[in-house]
Amino acid sequence: MATLAENPLAITTLPHLAPALADVRAAAIAEPGFGRVFTDHMVVIDYDEGTGWHNAVLGPRGPIPLDPAASVLHYAQEIFEGLKAYRLADGTMALFRPDQNARRFNESAKRLAMPEIPEDLFIEAVRQLVLADADWFPQVDGGSLYIRPFMFASEPFLGVRPARQYKFVVILSPAGNYFKSGAPAVSVWVSDYTRAAPGGTGAAKCGGNYAASLVPTGEAFQHGHDQVVFLDAAERKWIEELGGMNLFFVFDDGSLLTPPLTGTILPGITRDSLLTLAREEGLTVREERYSIDQWRDDSASGRLVETFACGTAAVVTPVGRVAGRAHDFTIGSGGPGQLTGKLKQRLVDIQRGTAADTHGWVMKL
Numbered sequence: 001m002a003t004l005a006e007n008p009l010a011i012t013t014l015p016h017l018a019p020a021l022a023d024v025r026a027a028a029i030a031e032p033g034f035g036r037v038f039t040d041h042m043v044v045i046d047y048d049e050g051t052g053w054h055n056a057v058l059g060p061r062g063p064i065p066l067d068p069a070a071s072v073l074h075y076a077q078e079i080f081e082g083l084k085a086y087r088l089a090d091g092t093m094a095l096f097r098p099d100q101n102a103r104r105f106n107e108s109a110k111r112l113a114m115p116e117i118p119e120d121l122f123i124e125a126v127r128q129l130v131l132a133d134a135d136w137f138p139q140v141d142g143g144s145l146y147i148r149p150f151m152f153a154s155e156p157f158l159g160v161r162p163a164r165q166y167k168f169v170v171i172l173s174p175a176g177n178y179f180k181s182g183a184p185a186v187s188v189w190v191s192d193y194t195r196a197a198p199g200g201t202g203a204a205k206c207g208g209n210y211a212a213s214l215v216p217t218g219e220a221f222q223h224g225h226d227q228v229v230f231l232d233a234a235e236r237k238w239i240e241e242l243g244g245m246n247l248f249f250v251f252d253d254g255s256l257l258t259p260p261l262t263g264t265i266l267p268g269i270t271r272d273s274l275l276t277l278a279r280e281e282g283l284t285v286r287e288e289r290y291s292i293d294q295w296r297d298d299s300a301s302g303r304l305v306e307t308f309a310c311g312t313a314a315v316v317t318p319v320g321r322v323a324g325r326a327h328d329f330t331i332g333s334g335g336p337g338q339l340t341g342k343l344k345q346r347l348v349d350i351q352r353g354t355a356a357d358t359h360g361w362v363m364k365l
């Protein structure tokens with residue numbers, strides 16, 4: 001059998017002796033929701049300083065043995081990605097821009113002092129796992145297989161330095177339809193907490209960023225809102241992100257604005273795809289800072305007509321109301337906006353193969 005050094009795509013497949021029974025699986029994926037149902041298999045690839053990536057195995061999903069001193073448990077050296085396998089109109093499955101996830105994963109790895117993984121190995125691990133668990137694809141309209149690749153420091157060591165051992169893992173979670181009744185507009189809470197400081201890890205997809213966002217998100221829920229808006233850490237003035245999604249603003253002249261990628265914002269692949277599609281439509285799109293006060297004033301004057309958030313999990317989510325200690329205002333009519341719906345449809349049509357994929361974004365499996 002070829003080693004990873006000889007063939008970076010050599011992933012060993014172990015048989016699964018007790019996969020879920022067909023009726024158990026059918027029940028699990030009938031109403032999968034998000035992130036609580038998992039498939040039969042997983043991919044695990046080890047990394048050792050010296051050996052590099054090795055021991056790539058696609059096998060039964062199960063607990064991972066971990067030394068209690070593993071550095072991830074103490075210093076949070078962990079990164080992840082999130083992408084989906086979609087069912088195309090012709091019945092086949094496809095990934096959407098998986099090369100971008102692989103590239104971003106390695107950007108995150110660099111920021112967290114972790115080893116990079118060959119992009120083709122990342123994509124191959126995802127591809128083989130999705131094919132192995134294709135039976136888990138939810139039959140519900142608009143369902144998908146949510147793919148979660150991640151990497152963590154497994155070396156047992158309590159000193160503070162980059163670990164010398166890591167595990168790269170991929171798991172799958174059948175996901176339901178976010179569009180069941182058409183995405184309603186969400187209500188958002190402007191937090192006094194910040195998510196990412198200049199020079200920090202805001203542009204990396206690491207678990208630590210999410211741990212720090214739980215209290216502000218809980219505060220948003222307590223105040224009766226659906227999501228949290230983060231302002232910049234330096235001036236507490238510029239709008240950055242909505243929880244785990246990027247934000248777009250739509251003006252009455254039909255132009256769009258989204259905050260620029262200055263290192264404190266996660267560079268979303270949905271964000272990038274929508275920027276491309278909007279520019280193709282001939283819309284004026286600016287990547288510029290936008291302040292919370294301007295957002296309020298423009299909403300009041302009617303200059304701002306729509307706001308939406310975007311990300312892989314929920315694709316596009318309209319924002320209808322904005323509140324915070326110093327704010328409470330409604331955007332447009334408070335419901336989903338027209339351009340928001342149109343851009344979402346453009347993207348979903350490409351992802352589902354009902355519109356031409358002119359950018360080479362769709363990778364058929």
Ligand SMILES: *Cc1c(COP(=O)(O)O)cnc(C)c1O
Binds near residue numbers: 243
């Ligand atoms: C993953 C993520 C996004 C969205 O990225 P997509 O590639 O579009 O899914 C936005 N913000 C944060 C903080 C994220 O972690």
